Amino acid sequence: MLESAIPRDGLNLKVSARHTVPALHTLFNSVELAAAVMPFGRNAEIYGEDEPADNVYEVVRGAVRTYCVLCDGRRQVQAFYFPGDVFGLEFGPRHSCSAEAIDRSQVAIVKRSLLLGAAERDLTVAQQLWRATAIELARAQGHSLLLIKSAHERVAAFLLDMAERLDADGVIDLPMSRQDIADNLGLTIETVSRTLSSLEDVAAISLPAARHIVLRNRSALRRINA
């Protein structure tokens, strides 16, 4: 139903079979919903930190990053979202971080008030809201665990995560820049680049192009990940 509403363009990113967060149509399977699908250009802001959290979003095509900026300009990318992933769901009234399209993307948008209303009438919707938040919590906890690891471990973990979410037979097509990866892993772009090169040196991956990574040895990556 969501699918049929989506205009196609040339982006052609794959839709992940495994959802990080229950898809909106799961959230809505017993409710009539009005989901608008909106296009966003490369680096376009979807919402900003502290803005009212009036909507909930699902990536239909493309990729989205959420991030916080410290007062001195350091940026932390909290998460990446791909087709099927839900983001921007808050309990409180305001967004805790900003969201931007990484690439040209299509995003389904539904009014939060509609969801909350549905949750009041339908128990399973209420449960899905809880579930979506719980999955985000698990992600955030995993992210903080990541940040105590070494650069090699962080990059290996990142690659394994991306492989699971974007995989086409061991080949990863990254939509995001090295800067995005670095800000997600709490490293510098130089360290990310060097670490990828060193993983290529030990034949764990190969790098036919900067954003095109082939996993050559997943168990080696898992071993590095600790």
Place this chain on the structure above:
Amino acid sequence: MLESAIPRDGLNLKVSARHTVPALHTLFNSVELAAAVMPFGRNAEIYGEDEPADNVYEVVRGAVRTYCVLCDGRRQVQAFYFPGDVFGLEFGPRHSCSAEAIDRSQVAIVKRSLLLGAAERDLTVAQQLWRATAIELARAQGHSLLLIKSAHERVAAFLLDMAERLDADGVIDLPMSRQDIADNLGLTIETVSRTLSSLEDVAAISLPAARHIVLRNRSALRRINA
């Protein structure tokens, strides 16, 4: 109601006025509940990682830490909980990390199934479950933001957080060891110790005893925290 069920002993830790997570009696204000209060000794395990998450807990007196251990033994303390704080609430069937009493503590315990049942009958309980998870999510996001900062920033942030939660007029009585703090902040105990000493040198704090910290200049700490 919970209060009256609590046997007193000699610990005499203060009960924080400000709750990190809605207290169980908030969660239960429209439900009859059977909350047992159990004592735990210093370093006693309350639950272990991957154990079935059959209960939800509230610190009544004392202090609790939750933590994960990596395969090579590195430990990350995810959070500290003080009187009034709820912990161990999971959406999934198993605990994502272990919980231990830091000190001799009293912990109120309720069956998860009771809560879930109540949530099915009572919309506000369902909302409180969601809310508690959302607050944990905010905490986890804050924690990962902390971990990209410098040692000085992390320690300053830790002190400000503890001051807010344990404060008795600018004096902090820490229940946890330097190792706990280090594992929470992603640093070594030596770095934590050195950083505290250096904060004392610049007159931001004073250290009459290792676990007794006096905030001398909060705005300096806030400035350091970035």
Place this chain on the structure above:
DNA sequence: CGTCTTCTTGAGCCACTTCAAGGTAAGTGG
């Protein structure tokens, strides 16, 4: 083809870690 952005690589540096020693405080048994 030139320009701009992004990515890679190198060299030196610094914040934090590691390793090591000593100090302090609380508990325990004599």
Place this chain on the structure above:
DNA sequence: CCACTTACCTTGAAGTGGCTCAAGAAGACG
């Protein structure tokens, strides 16, 4: 009450992983 033990904390000195600064290579795009 005091020696002894043990756990915890602090401080120093040296090492190192990741950062900073800098230059060049590789794509992307008009």
